[in-house]
Amino acid sequence: MCSVMNKQLLSCSLKIGKQVAVVKASVATDGVDQQMDFSFYDWFKKLELQLIGFLAGNTLIDVIPSVSDTRPIRLISGDIGPFEAGVPCKVPIWTAILMKRKHNCHIVMPKWMELEELKKLLASEAENDGLAELPDHFFEICHMLVRDATDDIYDVEAVKSHIQDIYDKRDAKLRTSAIAFLSQLLETTAARAEANGRTGN
Structure with missing residues (x-):
């Protein structure tokens, strides 16, 4: 389920674009017919998932190193480390994942990714007619941590289920909103065309 969470971030918009969001209308303006395309798909497909993932990967997260290293990693954006075994420290998520893959740390899940907090987010999403506020890069971070740090997530199956439920509710809202907007x-387009036809413009 969550193994494709990063791609699912835009899947609702992509589906809308493919199924219902392409509207072509000829509108007479100053006697010239103009073809207008309204396509959510065309707009959203320009977004680069790699860029979104990159931005999410720079989010700081707590890790507990299992090894010590007095040499910091020197980057343009700043130093990472040094590390002392058993002493929590903050690193970018991409660093945490690399360390995790080498079995050099345990990743401390963000507070909002704990099951009780996810239940609150799900309840807020259900109660809110619009889209409830989520932590920055919510789905991307969930995807990366579920993919690479499953053993650091308490009650991981319930966590995955709640993340999916939050996504599904937002997906349904976006679909309903897009269909209402397009309708x-x-x-409006039909009424304008009819009015132009009556006036001969």
């Missing part, structure tokens, strides 16, 4: 757009 209104079509009605």
Whole structure:
């Protein structure tokens, strides 16, 4: 389920674009017919998932190193480390994942990724007519941590289930909102075309 969470971030918009969000209407403006394309798919597909993942990967997270290293990693963005075994420290998520893959640390899950907090987020999403506020890069971070740090997540199956439920509710809201917007757009376009036809413009 969550193994594709990063791709699922935009899948709702992509589906809408493919299924219902392409609207073509000829509108007479100053006697010239203009073809207009309204495509959520065309707009969203320009977003680079790699860039989104990169930004999410720079988010700081707590790790507990299992090894010590007095030499910091020197980067343009700043130093990472040094590390002392058993002493928590903050590193970018991409660093935490590299350390985890080498069995050099345990990753401390963000507070909002604990099951009780996810339940609150899910309840907020259910109660809110719009999209409830989520932590920055929510789905990307969830995807990376579920993929690479499963053993550091308490009750991981329940956590994955709640993440999916949050996604599903937002997916449904986006679909409903897009369909309502497009229906209104079509009605407005039809009314404008009819008015232009009556006036001969």
